[in-house]
Amino acid sequence: MKANVGGIDRILRIVVGLALIAATLAGALPVWGWIGVIPLATGLVGWCPLYTLIGVCTKKS
Numbered sequence: 001m002k003a004n005v006g007g008i009d010r011i012l013r014i015v016v017g018l019a020l021i022a023a024t025l026a027g028a029l030p031v032w033g034w035i036g037v038i039p040l041a042t043g044l045v046g047w048c049p050l051y052t053l054i055g056v057c058t059k060k061s
Contacts (some may be wrong), residue, residue, distance in 0.1 A: 003046040006058035013043030 003015065020036025023029040040047045051057065 001045075001047045003059050004051045004057040005042060005048050006060060009058040010043045010046060013026045013039040017041070017043060 017036040017038070017040025018031045018038065020029065024031070024033030024036070046059070
């Protein structure tokens, strides 16, 4: 697993993931809001499997 998610991308993924999870816990979103776990996890790890499949890398070398 080579890191392929850059700084701004990581921050946005973490913020969006936490927002979706928080909204779900608050009752503002239905169960599908738990999909926020995916951007949260990819933001924390710094690797996105979809980016690998399509050949995208937002991390500066």
